[in-house]
Amino acid sequence: MRVALLAHEQFPERAKTAQGILRYGDDEVIAVLDRANAGSRVAEYLPDVQDAPIVAGMDDLESDAVDALVIGIAPIGGGFDDSWRDDVRTALEYGCDVIAGLHTFLSADEEFVRLADENGCELRDVRKPPEDLTVAEGVADRVDAEVICTVGTDCSVGKMTTTMELARAARDAGYDAAVVPTGQTGIMIEGWGTPVDRVISDFAAGAVEEMILEAGDEHDYLFVEGQGSIFHPAYSGVTCAILHGSMPDRLVICHDPTREVIHGYDSFELPPIEYYVEQYESLADPVSEAEVVAGALNTAGLEGDAARAAIDDYADELGAPATDVVRFDPETVLEAVC
Amino acid sequence: MRVALLAHEQFPERAKTAQGILRYGDDEVIAVLDRANAGSRVAEYLPDVQDAPIVAGMDDLESDAVDALVIGIAPIGGGFDDSWRDDVRTALEYGCDVIAGLHTFLSADEEFVRLADENGCELRDVRKPPEDLTVAEGVADRVDAEVICTVGTDCSVGKMTTTMELARAARDAGYDAAVVPTGQTGIMIEGWGTPVDRVISDFAAGAVEEMILEAGDEHDYLFVEGQGSIFHPAYSGVTCAILHGSMPDRLVICHDPTREVIHGYDSFELPPIEYYVEQYESLADPVSEAEVVAGALNTAGLEGDAARAAIDDYADELGAPATDVVRFDPETVLEAVC
Numbered sequence: 001m002r003v004a005l006l007a008h009e010q011f012p013e014r015a016k017t018a019q020g021i022l023r024y025g026d027d028e029v030i031a032v033l034d035r036a037n038a039g040s041r042v043a044e045y046l047p048d049v050q051d052a053p054i055v056a057g058m059d060d061l062e063s064d065a066v067d068a069l070v071i072g073i074a075p076i077g078g079g080f081d082d083s084w085r086d087d088v089r090t091a092l093e094y095g096c097d098v099i100a101g102l103h104t105f106l107s108a109d110e111e112f113v114r115l116a117d118e119n120g121c122e123l124r125d126v127r128k129p130p131e132d133l134t135v136a137e138g139v140a141d142r143v144d145a146e147v148i149c150t151v152g153t154d155c156s157v158g159k160m161t162t163t164m165e166l167a168r169a170a171r172d173a174g175y176d177a178a179v180v181p182t183g184q185t186g187i188m189i190e191g192w193g194t195p196v197d198r199v200i201s202d203f204a205a206g207a208v209e210e211m212i213l214e215a216g217d218e219h220d221y222l223f224v225e226g227q228g229s230i231f232h233p234a235y236s237g238v239t240c241a242i243l244h245g246s247m248p249d250r251l252v253i254c255h256d257p258t259r260e261v262i263h264g265y266d267s268f269e270l271p272p273i274e275y276y277v278e279q280y281e282s283l284a285d286p287v288s289e290a291e292v293v294a295g296a297l298n299t300a301g302l303e304g305d306a307a308r309a310a311i312d313d314y315a316d317e318l319g320a321p322a323t324d325v326v327r328f329d330p331e332t333v334l335e336a337v338c
Numbered sequence: 339m340r341v342a343l344l345a346h347e348q349f350p351e352r353a354k355t356a357q358g359i360l361r362y363g364d365d366e367v368i369a370v371l372d373r374a375n376a377g378s379r380v381a382e383y384l385p386d387v388q389d390a391p392i393v394a395g396m397d398d399l400e401s402d403a404v405d406a407l408v409i410g411i412a413p414i415g416g417g418f419d420d421s422w423r424d425d426v427r428t429a430l431e432y433g434c435d436v437i438a439g440l441h442t443f444l445s446a447d448e449e450f451v452r453l454a455d456e457n458g459c460e461l462r463d464v465r466k467p468p469e470d471l472t473v474a475e476g477v478a479d480r481v482d483a484e485v486i487c488t489v490g491t492d493c494s495v496g497k498m499t500t501t502m503e504l505a506r507a508a509r510d511a512g513y514d515a516a517v518v519p520t521g522q523t524g525i526m527i528e529g530w531g532t533p534v535d536r537v538i539s540d541f542a543a544g545a546v547e548e549m550i551l552e553a554g555d556e557h558d559y560l561f562v563e564g565q566g567s568i569f570h571p572a573y574s575g576v577t578c579a580i581l582h583g584s585m586p587d588r589l590v591i592c593h594d595p596t597r598e599v600i601h602g603y604d605s606f607e608l609p610p611i612e613y614y615v616e617q618y619e620s621l622a623d624p625v626s627e628a629e630v631v632a633g634a635l636n637t638a639g640l641e642g643d644a645a646r647a648a649i650d651d652y653a654d655e656l657g658a659p660a661t662d663v664v665r666f667d668p669e670t671v672l673e674a675v676c
Contacts, residue, residue, distance in 0.1 A: 077472050078540065103540065134415050138571030138603045201542040202416065202441065202535040204575045231624040233476030236582045237542045240568070241575030265476045271624045279620060286569040286609045 001027045004061060004096075005072035006087055009036045011054065012045040016156060017101060018072025020185035022049040023326075024164045030066050031055045033087055048326070058090035066091070071100040074184060076264050078103030078127070088112060097122040101184020103198060126187045127195040129207065136205035140247035141288055143216025145178075148337050149224040149248035149290070151280050153270050154263055155235065157256040158298040158325075160186050163225040165325035166252065169334045170221055177221040177338075180211045182242060186225045197227060197238045204238060205245030212246055221338055224248065230279060233265050240283070247288035250337055251280055253318065257310040258301040273317045294336040295322030339365045342399060342434075343410035344425055347374040349392065350383040354494060355439060356410025358523035360387040361664075362502045368404050369393045371425055386664070396428035404429070409438035412522060414602055416441030416465070426450060435460040439522020441536060464525045465533040467545065474543035478585035479626055481554025483516075486675045487562040487586035487628070489618050491608050492601055493573065495594040496636040496663075498524050501563040503634075503663035504590065507672045508559055515559040515676075518549045520580060524563045534583075535565060535576045542576060543583030550584055559676055562586065568617060571603050578621065585626035588675055589618055591656065595648040596639040611655045632674040633660030 005022070007015035011034040022029055022042060029052040032042055038056035042049065055061065058069065069091035075081065080102055088106070091098050092115035098106055106112050106123040116123050140147065148166070150159040163179055163186070170177035179186065181193030194207045208224070215222055224246045228235030253276060262268040277292045284290040295318045299307035307324060315322040321332040343360070345353035349372040360367055360380060367390040370380055376394035380387065393399065396407065407429035413419065418440055426444070429436050430453035436444055444450050444461040454461050478485065486504070488497040501517055501524070508515035517524065519531030532545045546562070553560055562584045566573030591614060600606040615630045622628040633656045637645035645662060653660035659670040 103538070136572040138600075138606060197538070197540040199539050200441070200535070201537055201539040201576045201579060202573060204539040205572050230578070230621065231582075233582055233585075233625050234474040234543050235540065236625075237575040237577075237579030238539045239575075240578040241539060244569075244571055244574045247571075262476075268476060268625065275620075275624075282613075282617060283568065283621065286613075287571050287574075287606065 001067045002030045002065065003027045003068045003070050004031045004033060004058065004066045005029055005070050006033045006084055007072040008034055008084065010034070010073045011037055015073045016160070017070070017074055017185040017188065019046065020160055020189055021070060021072065022046065024189045031061055032072070033057055058087040058094070063094040066094065066096050068097040068099055070188065071102060074101060080104040089115060092116055092119050092121055095119045095121050097124060099124040099126065099188065101127045101188065101195065103127060126184050127198045129194055129199045133199055133203040133207050133210070135202060136209040136245050138287070140209045140212040140245060143212055145216040145219050145222045146250070147212060147216070147222045147224060147246055147248045148250045148252060149243065149246050150226040150252050150254055150296070151239070151243065152226060152229050152254040153273065153276055154229050154256070154259055155232065156263055157259065158254040158296055159226040162252060162254050162296040162325050163223045164189065165330050166334060166337065167223040169330045170338055173334060173338070175221055175338050176219050177223060178215050178219040180215060180222050180224040180246070182208065182225045182227055196242060197235070201237060204241030208242050208245030230283060231271065232262060233268060243280070243284050244287045248284070248290045250293045251290050252294045252296055252333065252337060253277060253280065253292050254296045254298065255314065256298040256301065257314065273314065277318060292318065292320060294320050294333040296325050296333065297322055299324045299327055339405045340368045340403065341365045341406045341408050342369045342371060342396065342404050343367055343408050344371045344422055345410040346372055346422065348372070348411045349375055353411045354498070355408070355412055355523040355526065357384065358498055358527055359408060359410065360384065362527045369399055370410070371395055396425040396432070401432040404432065404434050406435040406437055408526065409440060412439060418442040427453060430454055430457050430459055433457045433459050435462060437462040437464065437526065439465045439526065439533065441465060465522050465536045467532055467537045471537055471541040471545050471548070473540060474547040474583050476625070478547045478550040478583060481550055483554040483557050483560045484588070485550060485554070485560045485562060485584055485586045486588045486590060487581065487584050488564040488590050488592055488634070489577070489581065490564060490567050490592040491611065491614055492567050492594070492597055493570065494601055495597065496592045496634055497564040500590060500592050500634040500663050501561045502527065503668050504672060504675065505561040507668045508676055511672060511676070513559055513676050514557050515561060516553050516557040518553060518560050518562040518584070520546065520563045520565055534580060535573070539575060542579030546580050546583030568621060569609065570600060571606060581618070581622050582625045586622070586628045588631045589628050590632045590634055590671065590675060591615060591618065591630050592634045592636065593652065594636040594639065595652065611652070615656060630656065630658060632658050632671040634663050634671065635660055637662045637665055
């Protein structure tokens, strides 16, 4: 499939979904739409993913050059920004499907529904959860697979990326490993999964458990995509539901060394990394004994030597191996988890 | 309003909603429906609440004797049990409103909708959350009120009851105190509130925050009804969302001394009470410094002397005052929170 990724004014740093698809998706990215960076190329910002031109909007693309438009950004709150409307409209007029992982569903927008009908294309809201979810039974530990969950010190510190990189590295090393996607980007990349943050809160752990049971006897290792942080003022409930619903054996803790306060919640300082480790383990413990066995540091904000030094410090603080799974070889971390 | 409370085969122990309405509601309870206890009276089980006959079903009541049928039980998963259908049907044929706090909405049932239409009565699903919720901003601590949150060692250990009793006792003592209801029973009793367990998980903390902001400048003390437990295999996400969304100043920890394993999840032992205290405080801390200042013990399963002894032990373990707020005077606990 040939896709365009909408990432206005957010590419690359704050366009998690666009980055994830560029890095891990099977689709061919025709263009990134970012009116603030139009005229440049993906490779100028992200040299290690598939390259594509950055354009100002859908009408800079030929109508027969694209099969789908993907909303590649997820603002806090997950709403639809009306400044994206022209691009979605043009995409539908081109006959493209439009794929989004927003809390606000495209399929609830009358104009988009009408245009999709008229042009024979599909609106895919991947954040729409299945209808038949229920409460967890506390049985995720009955599967054969070892369950490894990524956890983090905040949102957007690399949990999805770490999950994808470790599962890939595990498969490359000959292990039978699968990803359990819990967020819109992971679901778009993997083609299955439940958007745990969009589920009724009573059923959030149950949604994770159901995925573990579905995949857990088919594979030797499951890498569960974590969300948020247990100290996030808005999202800790989702984090906690994944931690208990997945009943993990091992945890990999993700962090960005340049992050000092919770992103978007600047009055909340991040506690020390040791406090996170202690709290993730002690919170998990009565439900499943899960140990933080490794760390994943997102060093994109640091130069080479500083990145290496930050990783060494991080490993010392954790008392466990650590690396940047994108920038360096994930082998040391993989050995700790598989 | 004259109400009948449906509590088939669950009254009184497992009929939390029915008990809450009998104890704290303003409505006149005409009868409890419990086919397993038909012929007895509420007073035989609960001497300290309003009395009512227990009957086998709606058709044991006169059609003009009741204004509303309330579903007074909430099974795990929150589904509608089809063995209740005859009673709901009869109630609607009598012209009664039907009020429920289930995950499965009465208003999604075609037969009930048709019967309600035909008989000019209302289906009220109190667990249906408002449409306009969003993520928390981490600002609940900006209100003038002191925020006291009840937390617990499991479901059904007395968080709702403790919240109601402490708010009443505070008002009796001359404080301006209000309840922030987060579950169906509390909402039915108080006439407002948001069913946090039914909210999209990303918005759960936001739903609590919104209630705190709504009530927090109108009162000196807010008593927030907690849900579940931070170590519950299914509901910990809801607990965590309330803990962080309400940004409490103080916590009151509720427990049932006869409880050894998580109710309905028998393979999970309850950790020691000290572990709960430590974990509730350390989990809250990076978002709001909240201290466990008192304990509420549900001693319904113990005789008088044993109850007193259990409360003394509990207070020792907590290092804080404790009582059974229903059985004994809540004053010592109230002094610790107000």
